[in-house]
Structures are given as structure tokens and as C-alpha cells.
Amino acid sequence: MTIRDVAVRAYREALPTLSASAVGGLFAGVVLGGMKAELRAVPGLLVLVPALLATRGNVFGSLGARLASALHQGMIEPSFVPLDDRVPAVILASLADGILVSLFAATVAYAILPVLGFDVAPLATLVSIAFLAAVFSGLALTVAVVAVVFVGYRRGYNPDALVGPLVTTIGDVFGIAFLLLAVRIVLALGGG
């Protein structure tokens, strides 16, 4: 293939998913703009937003990429009923990593923000929000990633072109929406 062939093919293959992802990102942005009250009620929350969103993208983007490469190599089958313990193992590891890293982000933010002169909410508030958001969005993203990669592969799409943008979009939209839910639950229970 010439450079032109590779470029045209790569451009056409990824444009629809990139566009869908941009639409998702815009909606995440509008929801973020509407979270003013929560952002004010929990000082330090805005600082956590990129880390929490990125963790969703990282953990579940890697899950998707791993599944895609394994499908290409014939290591796993696109079956929703596990044929062996490979797919369940990688899912469990992703969920556990997502929760651990979110708790780590909340703790570090709590420790460094006062040093830099920022206001910060109590540790229990930040950690509870990070934990709840990680559990909710982790479960939702696991279902979405496995479904998109397996169904896409079965229908003859290259899962590599689906994984990156779809996961980061779903990661942003679910990430912001479940963060909002987590904040509201914690505030309703008396945190903040």
C-alpha cells in the first residue's frame, strides 16, 4: 500500500467514530458546565476531574485494546459466555485497578491542595466520591467495552478503530454523569 492508500483508508475508517466521540465530548462539557453548584460545594473536585476521567479512559481503553489484539491473534473468541478464565481475569483486574487508582488520586489531591494554597473538602468526602464514581462507571464501562469490541469484531469491523475513541467518549460521558451522581449521593448523606 502507498502512503496515500494508508492515509485515505485510515481517515475513512476512523472518521465516524471520531465524530461520535466529539459529540459525546461536547455533551460531557455541557454537563460539566452545569455542575457549577457541586464544583463549588466540594472544593478540589475540579482538580480531580481530569484524573478521574483519564483513569476511566486508561483502564478501559487498555481493556479494549487488549481484547482487540487478542481477537486479532485468535487468543480469545468474541463470546459473551466466558469460554475460559482469560476474559473474566482481565475484566476483574481492570475494575480493581480503576478503583485503587481513583482512591489514590483523591488522597493525593487532598494532601497537596492545601500545600498549594487551594481550599479542599474533607478526605472522607473526596474518597467516598472517588470510590462511588469508580464503581458505577467501572461496571457501566465494562459492559460497554466488551459489547462494542465483541459485536464490532463479529460484524467485521476492525476493533482497533473502535476502541480508542469509543472508550474515551463513553469514558467521558459516563465519567462525568456518574461523578455527578456520586457527588450528589455523598452530599445527600452529609459529606462536603
Place this chain on the structure above:
Amino acid sequence: MLTEWRVRSIMRAMLPVLVALTLVELGSGLVLGSFQAKLLTYPTLLALVPVTIGTAGNLGSILAARLSTAFHLGTLSFALEDDMLVGNVVATLAHALTLFPLVGVGAWLLTGLTVGTTLHVTTVVLVALTSGVALAAFAAVITIVVTYVAYRFRLDPDDVAIPVVTNLCDVLGVVVLFVVVQFLV
């Protein structure tokens, strides 16, 4: 696949990278935090934040996923005359030129319909396009370097390239967006 498929070994392969990236992302969060007042003044800019850094990260992660799979299949060389490499980089820049003007219009329109916008549509489009093209170029360079380094250190690019590229784009995205905003808004 260079990593074993067991819960503990997958967690161990990913955790150090995730922890390091989280620290980087907290840096990006601090940049956001220091501009919180300005972001709340111009909600259009706040709406641009996730879509700009997300799209830039996506461009990088598509490129990284393609290079990783080409690497696993043995069809990638890291030479400048490699058609697979150059063709994919050209596609990445073309994607940025197509998408970012539309992202600018979309952010302006959606903010106008919800919380209201005080910025002119051409300003928002110019901010989105300038930031987007700069980020696409950064994303391409970072992806190639990271995939190459992973390959040299015998790491699985699936574990390393996508997270590193996406997170660097997040931080660069916040920084680039605000540098551009300083000049254009």
C-alpha cells in the same frame, strides 16, 4: 501477547503506569483549578475542555492502537519512509483539520442553548482549530516516540502506548487551550 492473562499479573503490569499517569493528570487538574474563575466566566471554554483534550487523545490512541497491532503482526518498521507510519500520521492531521472547526461551532451552539455564551462564534472556532491542530501534531510525535520506546524496552505497546499518549494529550490539551485562549480571547 507479552503479558500473562492472570488478574494479579495484569494489575501489576498496569498499576505503576496508572499511578504515574494519575500524578500527571492531577497536574492538569491544578492548571484547571487555577483557571476555575475564568472557566466559570466563559462556560463555552469549559465546554471545550473535555471535547478538545478528548479528541486529541482519541487521535493519538487510534494511531497508537494501529501501530501496536502492526507491531504485534510484525508489519511495522520505525523508518521515516514506512508507508504505514507516514500514512497514519497524515490521516491524523486530516482528522484534526476536519473535526475541530465543527467542535468549535458545536461548543458555541450547545453553550448558547443551555447556559448562554458571551463569545463570538468565530473566536470559539479559532480557539478550537488552533488548539486542535497543535494537539494533533503533539499527539502524533508522542505516539511514535512512546510506541518505539515500548518496543525497545520489550514492553507490550497495548499496555503502555495508549495510556501514556492519552494522558499527555490531556495535560497538553489543558495547557495548549489556555495558551491559545490568552492570545485569542
